[in-house]
Amino acid sequence: MSQKVLYLKSKQGAFEVATAPVPKPGSGEVLIKVQATALNPVDWKIQVLGLFIEEFPAILGGDAAGIVEEVGEGVTNLKKGDRVLTNGIYGVNEHATFQQYTLGNADVTGKIPDSLSLDEAATIPLGLATAAVGLFHYGVESNSAGLFPPWEDGGSGKYAGEPIFVAGGASSVGQYVIQLAKLAGFGPIVTTASLRNTESLKKQGATHVLDRNLPADSLIGEVQKITSAPFKVAYDAVSLPETQNVSYRILAPGGTLVLVLAEEVENKTEDKRVVNTYGNTNVPVNRKLGASLYSKVTSLLETGAIKPNSVEVLPNGLHGIIDGLEKLKQGVSKVKLVGHPQETA
Ligand SMILES: NC(=O)c1ccc[n+]([C@@H]2O[C@H](COP(=O)([O-])OP(=O)(O)OC[C@H]3O[C@@H](n4cnc5c(N)ncnc54)[C@H](OP(=O)(O)O)[C@@H]3O)[C@@H](O)[C@H]2O)c1
Structure with a gap:
């Protein structure tokens, strides 16, 4: 055939x-x-x-x-x-x-x-995998923040009260990052986008949408006004040099920045980790996490937890x-x- x-x-x-x-x-x-x-x-x-x-x-x-x-x-x-x-x-x-x-x-x-x-x-599939691996590859920190997955028992709401920064929330990957972060309990969920996308990103779980065209110092100032809690996780779904550097500056010491493209961070310090995600659930390194995610994907979609x-x-x-x-x-x-x-x- x-x-x-x-x-x-x-x-x-x-x-x-x-x-x-x-x-x-x-x-x-x-x-x-x-x-x-x-x-x-x-x-x-x-x-x-x-x-x-x-x-x-x-x-x-x-x-x-x-x-x-x-x-x-x-x-x-x-x-x-x-x-x-x-x-x-x-x-x-x-x-x-x-x-x-x-x-x-x-x-x-x-x-x-x-x-x-x-x-x-x-x-x-690809966008959700990229978000899931980057944030929730539990116990595998080579390509992930290594957090506990919200779709597994005990994972829902686990990170309540912890802020997360998502550069490029309106991208395909960024939208899945926001939705998974919401399931995991993160808050505030601060993202950057064109402001016409504000309402729809808030429906997905973003609590604050900042103009992606703000100069770096203004953007960081706006983020600091939202919370004084440390950002232990930042996910840069755009990963251009400027978004990487802003995300890295927002990240608190001890935290992890997840990138989707090759790293171009300037002025790195020892106390912040930077990792590259790889959004494919088939490859051996991601397969166990992928199977865990796919065992729940139907119900995540059915309940509207992931849109x-x-x-x-x-x-x-x-x-x-x-x-x-x-x-x-x-x-x-x-x-x-x-x-x-x-x-x-
Ligand atoms: N490592 C991996 O495994 C992996 C997997 C998937 C994707 N990627 C990479 O990840 C990137 C995103 O992929 P995607 O499919 O999610 O892209 P996409 O949906 O095509 O991204 C388009 C969106 O990017 C946003 N954007 C562009 N520049 C921005 C900036 N400076 N600040 C904030 N937002 C910005 C725009 O937001 P507005 O509409 O709000 O302006 C637009 O909605 C691509 O470079 C892709 O190659 C890597």
Whole structure:
């Protein structure tokens, strides 16, 4: 059986829609008919900058929502016909999501509750993983603040009364950081964004939204007016040099700054930790945490504890993803672009 896929033909080369075999699910895997796939900045960065991937043609895409078509040996938590979401794997074509059928590892693939559309579900896996690993990789401090996860027993509200700073709250990752921080009890939850996003970020759990265009000293002054409690955790969901430096200055001694891009902090001191998160629930280092998160993801979504990003659907199936990546590169505001691989002409 064959399918349509979106290939990146060579390093920094062109995208092209092509035909490829539908993969077979191995032990512990499911085959998913991809109805919706979200675009992430890493997708255009891989193409423009030649990052991460060495084998071509390559299929990109880290977010899928669709229908289980076939289950591999040993899979008991999912069955044919289930609506599911999963995190794609870069560098493994069969597990990437810019195609009509992808493989998911069943332990890190979750059922989508009826209350969510497939488009909404597609906005969740990569962003939520990036937030969850960066904050709550309990006992694994190499890529995380190492906090206790709020979705596990005893985790809800555990950090009540502790402030957290989130740079870039309106980004896809930032919105999941805010929502997980709220579940964990953090307060105040102080974030930066364009002020038009204030009300919607407050609905997700931010207590204070500061203008992201404030000069560094003014921004830090505003944060100090909100609380005198020490910020032991800061999460920079933008991680540009200026946001890294502001976040680091807001962080209290003994605290951890979580970054999503390479570190560029100036004037570092011994008493503040800086870590880089890696938002993929499939990789060995994150797998246990990923399985823990996915064992609860359906109920987190069903209860509305975690809400998806806003969606903008792209036209023209896999072809539309090419223009979508250009749009994402220009910058979007508080919206996730979603493609429909089944609508490929
Ligand atoms: N390490 C990893 O595993 C990992 C995983 C996922 C993403 N990332 C990286 O994380 C970054 C965010 O990804 P994403 O998908 O969340 O991005 P996104 O949703 O495309 O980010 C867009 C948002 O960024 C906000 N923003 C831009 N510049 C800002 C600034 N200076 N201050 C505050 N907010 C700012 C904008 O907020 P307003 O609309 O309010 O202006 C906009 O809504 C990207 O660089 C991505 O490559 C890394």
